[in-house]
Amino acid sequence: MGEGEQPGEDDEDRRYATQQAGTQLGEVRNQTQVNVHKRIVVMDLSEDRSEPRVFINPEFEPLTDEMEQYQEGCLSVPGFYENVDRPQKVKVKALDRDGKPYELIAEGLLAVCIQHECDHLNGKLFVDYLSNLKRDRIKKKLEKLHRQNA
Numbered sequence: 001m002g003e004g005e006q007p008g009e010d011d012e013d014r015r016y017a018t019q020q021a022g023t024q025l026g027e028v029r030n031q032t033q034v035n036v037h038k039r040i041v042v043m044d045l046s047e048d049r050s051e052p053r054v055f056i057n058p059e060f061e062p063l064t065d066e067m068e069q070y071q072e073g074c075l076s077v078p079g080f081y082e083n084v085d086r087p088q089k090v091k092v093k094a095l096d097r098d099g100k101p102y103e104l105i106a107e108g109l110l111a112v113c114i115q116h117e118c119d120h121l122n123g124k125l126f127v128d129y130l131s132n133l134k135r136d137r138i139k140k141k142l143e144k145l146h147r148q149n150a
């Protein structure tokens with residue numbers, strides 16, 4: 001998906017996009033060096049995977065009350081895709097790869113991805129946005145899968 005291009009309305013597109021966002025595109029690293037605690041997200045939303053964006057210690061704040069719904073998936077919860085509402089526009093503050101602070105206004109898919117990945121850094125998964133009922137159902141299925149693969 002190109003810069004500034006909005007994700008398609010097509011459900012398959014959205015599903016694919018956020019599936020990618022939750023897996024290959026988003027990569028979370030918790031790095032601890034000597035007295036330096038860095039939380040790094042590397043994300044590449046470009047079509048040819050040539051524009052990795054680096055977010056060190058990212059934080060975001062919503063810029064709108066308007067919510068947008070995407071079907072999200074995640075490596076941490078393999079095989080499950082659920083609709084999640086998130087603010088559709090956020091301001092992201094982070095350090096770049098040289099440690100210089102920068103700000104970015106993110107909308108659409110990028111906004112979804114950065115929120116998803118920031119959540120990871122805070123130990124939160126997209127299933128935490130779902131109803132208890134849905135979350136429990138997913139948990140049970142995952143536990144069953146783990147037992148089968150054990």
Ligand SMILES: [Zn+2]
Pocket residue numbers: 022023073074075076116120
């Ligand atoms: Zn994820």
